[in-house]
Each structure stands twice: as structure tokens, then as C-alpha cells.
Amino acid sequence: MQAWLDSLIARGDFGARPDAALAYGIAMAIACALVLALIALPFASIVTWVERRVWARIQSRVGPNRVGPQGFLQWLADGVKHVCKEDLAPEEADARLFKLAPWLVALGFFLPWAVMPFSSALILADLNVGILYLTAVTALTVVGVLMAGWASNNKWSLLGGIRSAAQIVSYEIPAGLSILPVVLMSGTLSMEGIIRAQGWAPQSWFLFANPFCVPAATILFISGLAENNRTPFDLPEAESELVAGFATEYTGMRYLLFYMAEWGNMFVSAAIVATLFLGGWRAPALSRSAVAMNTIEFAVFNLKVLTIVFVSMWVRGTLPRVRIDQMMALCWKYFVPIAFVDLLGTAGWVALWPDGNPIASWLLLACAAAGIVLFVRRVAIYARRSRMELRLRPTS
């Protein structure tokens, strides 16, 4: 499936074969619709139920379990409820901007899927500037959020919108800077090219390519949380301070669009981390059949992405919200300098070992594995202890 834009660029003009261009355009439109309908929207919907169940588990509650088996159909019920709600717009609101804003946010959520590398063949458009495109189009979300905040004609909405814009614009800088080490090492901006520069085995991932990549990946992940307005960075929609922030005045389908984009963007930012640092869809060559290999690669990619999504749910269930000055200090006083050091360090590393340093990669992988083992043991000890205490003193 070759990219529509890339083919336009490569062939210059379709003037000679207008029918081929039309057929190509229709095929790409159908493919885009399939990716959105089969992956993006189901993820954004079902993840709401998953996330509520995960939080419930973290907070020793049950969570939604009434609609369907284990409450699985809760997302469907919520969707139907929102569609049936009255579409209200405040009388004093700027009606046109108020109605346009959710669509801009949704557009900022839809556009990244064009370069989402699900497997070696399953990518809508392997743009030559893929990762740059991905970071650029998410900016539409900011514009939509600002528009919603202003057009609602409501102080909470405006404050929420401005907080969100300040947050996203600030965190774009460390996020962009932590993408650059990977571009340095792979020498390409294309999503598939970056994945192909890594291997399936963990020691050949860019995460372990040099000691500067682990902090870069961490900064990218945390900036992703901040750009999606997720706890601990959910200041733009802090319920206790701003009602629902920029979405306060929205109801029904428009409200749903905001939250669909927010939840769906979890997948997008997790996919960026998985692509850049965790080897993307890279899988060992288990089969000769292209279909089987692509299925395996699709599963590997989604496993990595969903693991990162789960970690972000876990963070949301665990950490309290930061203050706005803490959020800004974290970005500008810590992340930006660390990201610059990562960039310079990686540049030096690439100059010293242009083909990578396998010993360092193995050492880093060993450190990471040891860290994960220690962490799991610690969690297991606490889990056992809390279960024991619950049994001894169930009411305390």
C-alpha cells in the first residue's frame, strides 16, 4: 500500500493516467476509513471501559460491570447515551467556532493514523517525513481546544483551554527533542525506516542503543501524558477547579468527540514511543508467508502499544495531579535540559560508534531486566502484605 502523498510526490503528476489516480484515491479513501473504523474508533471506545476497570482495580472497587459480560458493553451504552442527548449550545457562545472546535480536535486525532506503522505492509502512508508529520498534525488538537475554550464564553472553559495550550506547547519541545536522538541513529524520518533500523530483539532496540536513550524515551512517554491532558497533567480539565475545563459547555456527540480524541491519542502517543524506541512491529522471522508475518508483526506492535497504554492507565490511577507551576518547572527546568544532553550525547555516541555498541546495548538491557525483576518482586511483596492486612483487619 504505497502512500498517496508519496506517490504524488514521486510521480509528480497523474496527468497521464487520470483513471489510475482516481482509482488510487478511492482505494486510499477506503483504506483510511477501514483503519479508522476497525482500529482507531474501537480502541478509543473500548479503552474507556478498560481504563475504568483498571482504575477500579487499583482503587479496590469493582468498576462498571453491568452492561454485558463484565460490563464490556459499557462503552456502547455510553456512546448511545451521548448520541441521544440534546445538542446544546450556550446562547452567548460563538456558535460557529463552538460547533467547529470538536471537529478540529477529532481531526488532530484522525490524521496521525495515516502514518501508523502497524506492520511492514499495513501502513497507510509511509511518508518520507513520517515522524515530523506525526508531531505536526497533533498541533490541530491544541487549536481545537483553544477554540472550544474561547467559543464557550465561559471562564472555566477559557482557563481550561489556555492551560491546555500552554501545556501542550511546552511539552512539545522536550518531546520533539527526544525524537531527535532516534532520527540521528536511524538517519531517516520515515516511520517504517526507523523501525527497520532496529531489530526484533530487545538489545537492538533504540531504547538500549546508548545510555542517553532511556531518559529520552522516558521524557517522550511523560510528554505524551502531558500532551494528552492525562493525570498527573490533567490541569486543563481538573474537575475540582474547572468543572470540565474546555469541555464544560459541551454535551452529547460534541462532548464525546473531545473524549474520544483524548482517549484515542493514548494509542497515538504510545505508538510513537513503541515505534521510536521499542522496535515497532519488528518480529523474528517465524513464517515465510507474508500474511502470517504481517499478522505476527501487527500483534507485536499492538502488544507493545497496549503495554504502554496500560502503564499510562496505571500512572493515572496512582499519581495525584501536579500543580501548574510544578508542571511548567518539570518541563522547562528538567525535561528540556535533559533532552538536550540526550541529543548531544547521542550525537557523540553515533560519532564514536556509527554502527552501535553491542556491549553497551547488552549492559543496558541487563540493567533494565534487573530493574524490572526488582520492581516486580517489590510489587509482589507489597501485594502479599496488603492482602494479609486486609484479611487481619478487613475494616481498617
Next chain:
Amino acid sequence: MLMRSLFYLFAAMTIGSAAIAAFSRNIVHSAFALLGAFAGVAAIYTLLGADFVAMTQVFVYIGGILVLTLFAVMLTQGIADVTVSNRAVGRAPALAVTIAVGTAMAAAIARSPWPAAPAYVPAPTTYGIGNAFLGPYALPFEVASIVLLAALIGAVVIARPASSGEEDTP
């Protein structure tokens, strides 16, 4: 045919949004209309095969400049009075300036040779741009960076509150 209709679509989007930005009486509407103008220009860059420039346009203009403009507009005093627009200069001088600039541009358009469509096949440009920046154009690139850095430092010096005596000296 397809490319031509796409071009006219994006050109209309750019010009229409720019017209809203220029003529709207509501300064916030003007700022939001810039979105269409910037996006249309990025789309035209894409049609021209300038993939890297198009993405940089979206990244810098929509992600950076537009958001900062909106931010500045929304933090400005009297935002509730949204009918503020620039009427500092009357219509007659505006007309004179428009005619002068329009004549100059029309003359330039009429005189320039307008080369026909290039015969080469446009290829991805990122590699060439990167090599040019770090090769033959390294010095201008670095000078531009220094100008930007100086602007940043200047902005910090101006914006910083002069609360006590010793903080006045930067």
C-alpha cells in the same frame, strides 16, 4: 487534472481564510482564520513536492505561531469586547497603499518569465535539505540560530520583572 483541481481547492482555502483573517471585525476570528491559510499553504507545498517544507510549515506555523498568537489574543485585555479591529488608519491611505502594492505585484507577475513545469521527477527532499544545512550553508544556518538565540535572550530580559536593584543588570 486532479492535481490542478486540488491546487485550486487549496488556493481557494488559503485565500478565503486570509480574507477572513484580514476583514473579520472579530480579532479572535481573524486569529482562527489563520489556521486555514497556514494549512492551505502547507497543502500547496505538498503538491509542489516539498514534503519537508510542508511539514515544517504545519509544525512551526500551526503548532507554534498560530497557538502563540491565539494565546496572546486571549490573554489581551478587553477580550470580552470582541468587536475590536484595527481601524487606526482611515480608508483613503489604505486604498492608496493597496493600489501601490497591487500595481507593483501585478507588474512583477506580468514580467516574470514563469518557467514551465519542471521535467524532473520530484523526490523526497529531507536528505538534500539536511546536507545543505550542514554542508555549504552551515554558516548562514548557524548565524540564523544565533539571531534566534539572541531574540530569545532579549525576550527573557525584557519580560523579566525588575523587582530589585541587582536584578536589573542582565
